[in-house]
Every structure is written in structure tokens, then in C-alpha cells.
Amino acid sequence: MLTYEQLISLLIEALEQQQINIVHTQELVDVHTMGRSLYVTCLAPNVDKHGNWTRPPLRAVISLQWPAELTVVSLHGQPMIDMLNQLVARRRELQQEHLLGFELTYYLPLSQAEQAAAELSFQTEKVIDLFADQFDIDNNLAINAVMRYGVDQEPMLTQLTVTRQFPILRLELDLVEEATTAIADELHEMLPRLYTAFPADPDEPGLDPQLYLRPPIA
Structure with a gap:
């Protein structure tokens, strides 16, 4: 059984082999349960990772929620590993969710005109067409939108995201x-494609630069 550190190392290595433009990583620890969370933010290949972004252009965030019990298992050896394998087998029998996995979320920038138009069906069809050749697309593509409605104002499409599960x-x-290879391969293919379809607004002000530091555990 792999540890958390080994898992993250494999992810970072796969991304680096595909020369994915990693701009930021964040690791969080729940001080109560000792569960762990990882977030890796990637930009399209030609985007300057040290640019002054206030609202980043197209970006993809890989997230992982590592349950505290898996750390206990990795520390206590084979008896706990056997118990975990039994638990996983039982969950499969009950057709419950997988114990662990990566989530990949693309944040798609919208121009002021696209926000004002609030044409969600058009944007949804556009996204589906872009992802049409990816694996397991029928059951593994969640498109989420945030609409803002103000008093005596037209609706605004303020956020559009696409989420995939691994x-x-x-x-x-x-x-x-x-x-990890599937994630890196998809990012290598989809980030340039999405960046062309959802270009950054050149008039957008920028964010403070975020320096990417390779996780020390990786």
C-alpha cells in the first residue's frame, strides 16, 4: 500500500513529465482528525506563472482528500492493510463510492459579454464538444455554473467550471x-484546447504572483 507521500510524488512526477505548467500547490492538515488535503493549480502552457493575476485565466485544480484512516493504515502495516482491503471489497459489493481518488476541476474564464449574455446552454454545448473525445465522458463530466441575480438587473453568468473524477x-x-498518468495526459491535451476556446481577457487586472514550490514530501 502506498503512503500519502508516495502518492503525491507520483502525481507531481507525472505532471512534470508532461511539462504541465504548475503554478501553485497547497497542502492542508486537519488538526482534529489529521486528514490531509492537496490542491495543485495548473495554467495553460503559454501563460506566465509569475504574472500579476487578480483573476487568473483558465486554470485547472487537482484536489485530493486523504482520509485520516489511511495514514493509520500506512503506519500500522499489513494487519491494517488487510482490514482496509476487506472494507474496500465490502464497499464495492454495496456499490458505494470509491475510497479515494483525484478530482480535476477546470475554471473557465468568461468575458464580460459572455457573463452578460448568460447563455448557459450555449456554454454547456461548447464544453461538451471540447471534451467529447475524452474517456468515460458520459458518466464523468460535471458542468457547474453560478448565476447572479440582482434586483432590477439582468442575470449574470459569473462562474463556469468543469469537473472530472479519477x-x-x-x-x-x-x-x-x-x-496520475491519465490526469497528466488530459491536462496536456485539454489545457491548450480550453485556453483557445476560453481566452483570458487582456483588460483583466492581475493577481499577486504565486511561486510554485515543489512539495517537500514529493
Whole structure:
């Protein structure tokens, strides 16, 4: 069974092999449960990661929620691993969700005209067409929109995101490598494609630069 540190190392290595433009990483620890969370933010290849962004252009965020019990399992060895495998097998019998997996969310920038038009169906069809050749697209594509309605104002489409899931069946090297490679391959293909379809607004002010530091555990 792989540890959290090994899992993150495999993810970062897969992204670096595909030369993904990593701009920021964040790792959080729940001081009560000792669960862990990871967030890795990536930009399109030609976007300056040190640019002054207040509202970033197209970006993709990889997230992972690592349950505290998995840390306990990795610390206590084979008996706990056997118990975990039994739990995973039981969950599959009950057709419950996977124990662990990566979530990949694309944040799509919208121009002022697109926000004002609030044409959600048009934007949805556009996104589906862009992802049409990706694997498992029928059951693994969530498009989420945030609409803002003001008093005596026209509705505004303020946010549009696309989320994909990359489950990990077991914490074994080949299965984790399969998931991390799939994420890196998709980002390598989809970030340039989405950046062309959802270009950054040149008039947008920028964010304070965020320096990417490779996670020390990786």
C-alpha cells in the first residue's frame, strides 16, 4: 500500500513529465482528525506563472482528500492493510463510492459579454464538444455554473467550471500510476484546447504572483 507521500510524488512526477505548467500547490492538515488535503493549480502552457493575476485565466485544480484512516493504515502495516482491503471489497459489493481518488476541476474564464449574455446552454454545448473525445465522458463530466441575480438587473453568468473524477481502486503502484498518468495526459491535451476556446481577457487586472514550490514530501 502506498503512503500519502508516495502518492503525491507520483502525481507531481507525472505532471512534470508532461511539462504541465504548475503554478501553485497547497497542502492542508486537519488538526482534529489529521486528514490531509492537496490542491495543485495548473495554467495553460503559454501563460506566465509569475504574472500579476487578480483573476487568473483558465486554470485547472487537482484536489485530493486523504482520509485520516489511511495514514493509520500506512503506519500500522499489513494487519491494517488487510482490514482496509476487506472494507474496500465490502464497499464495492454495496456499490458505494470509491475510497479515494483525484478530482480535476477546470475554471473557465468568461468575458464580460459572455457573463452578460448568460447563455448557459450555449456554454454547456461548447464544453461538451471540447471534451467529447475524452474517456468515460458520459458518466464523468460535471458542468457547474453560478448565476447572479440582482434586483432590477439582468442575470449574470459569473462562474463556469468543469469537473472530472479519477478514482483509485487500490493504493497500489500500477493503479496510482494509471490515475496520475491519465490526469497528466488530459491536462496536456485539454489545457491548450480550453485556453483557445476560453481566452483570458487582456483588460483583466492581475493577481499577486504565486511561486510554485515543489512539495517537500514529493
